Amino acid sequence: MKDVASRNYDIRDIEIDPRFKIAYKEMLLTFGVWFLFMIVSLVVAYTLGKGPVDQYTYVLGMPAWWFGAIVVTLFFAVIVIYISQFVFTDVELTDEPTQSPTARNRNK
């Protein structure tokens, strides 16, 4: 039988819960999207924001770089909403009483 307090088992013998595999991938996706958001925002802001301030181009009443940063944010907001509705999956949060818990991929 299993001795659960043991610290001498082989990790390869442990069966990973499929829901955790999903959680792991979604975690990577989330960080990835956030990093991308950060990089794009900083690149847009610092590129369009170059040069003397009194020579800034204005778009819709604001400096081009600021307008760009807002557009980037709104764009990524759409991406985030899309991911949460169409990429993230739903899983049962409770453990099933009998066999192994399975992840059900259903986008409700």
Add this chain to the structure above:
Amino acid sequence: MEVPAQLRMIIFGTFLLYTAILLGIGVYSQRSMQKVALANYVDEFYTAGRGMGALVVALMIAAGLCSAGTFLGGPGLGYAVGLAWALAGFSQVFMNFCVLGEVGKKIGIVARRIKAQSYLDILVYRYERNPVVALLGVFSLVVFMGAYVTSQFVGGARLFESMTGFPYWLGLVLFSVVVLIYAAFGGMKGVSLAVIVQGLVMTIAVFVLFFAAMGRLMPLEAAIRKIGQLDPKLISPWTWKPEYEFSMWVVFGLVTLGLPHGVLPTLTYKNTKAMRSAIVLGTVFVVLWTLMLIWMGNLTRALIPNLKVPDHAIPSLAMMVLPPWLTGVVLAGVAGAIQSTVGAMILVISAAIVRDAYLAFINPKATAQQLKSVTQITTVAICAVVFLAALNPPKALEWVIVFAIGGLASSYFFPMLLGLYWWRANEYGAIAGMVGGLVTYMLIKGKILPALAFGMDPIVPSIVVSGLLVVVVSLLTPQPSKRVVLTYFGKGVPEER
């Protein structure tokens, strides 16, 4: 700020109305908790039975993390430093996505397995219930969050005093007693109900202020050029070097997992569908609040060029462009932001003391009745201590605050993230990471070793140190127990299901 007497009464009146509504919620939630079966009391108190829907979860995260910083301090810096700071504010807008997407699902499953009632529960169980981890956790939460809560009340009471003319202690009472009632007696139920009202008021306040201010500022380009003429640094991103800007993005956008009150809602959501909807709702709220408020802080410069206290930017703007009763709504919005954060923090502190100190070490065989009493007494006591400290803020408070949020984030971020996703992380690594992160942060922020910062906010080197320590020390010591790995990575421990 110069506020004419008539204005003051009306502002006060609106604010009083808002407070009365919250009091009603406090009474209602307290009665609701009275009816809860003894055996379920603690669970209901801290996680409200894990049945929260999308709107509440979204607002708990959004309003929990957005506090006086988003309403006063942030815009204040937009006013004083410029749009470079405002740009950094954008990093926080996806907090709901980050928290729920990064750990929402994992914690949702694990929390139900181990019946976790707090952020610290998740951390402590993962690290073999090691007493050092638990005590480090409880200590840092009580000290840093306690200090943060106190300073938020001090800030709110001071603002109340300048906007209404009424004495500081009255503002403190109105700000804090209400929170005490619904948090201490209503627990998570009280806090989550209140957050709906607060989220609503915050949103109305932000919208109303933004459109009124824009109306006054038109044409926009002329107003921004005017700010640029006051000081070109105010409207250029290059005011901050890119690496410094990057580090601010890390502070406000990356390390959210290290802030227990922001992660708390992952213990309470009903199912993953609600979780995904919470991402959508939360994103809408935070994008709008952040964008509008921080930008307005900067834009205020065009209307009020010489404010002595930058934190007064939003309130001064409100008084300038809104009728008095709407200014009262803005004050209520600020109060809402503060109270929602404080409410969540009080629950985090209380849960840490009751579950990870009392139940874990002092009285593991506590009966349901004892737990109920201890929960109530602890939460009330926290509120009382905070109130007294805010009434007469000790000098030490300022000192602790400087390290509070950054210190918490630097110590918890990697131990939590690696604990959840890297099976090999163990309690020795966690202790090293928690201590290492915090010490590094304090050394740099306390100006003892400022060079370690490399021109960035101290959080960056601190989490790097923390992360490295977790990894290296874990690898040098025994792997975690089978129980922990089965619970956090496998299919659970059979006899414990």
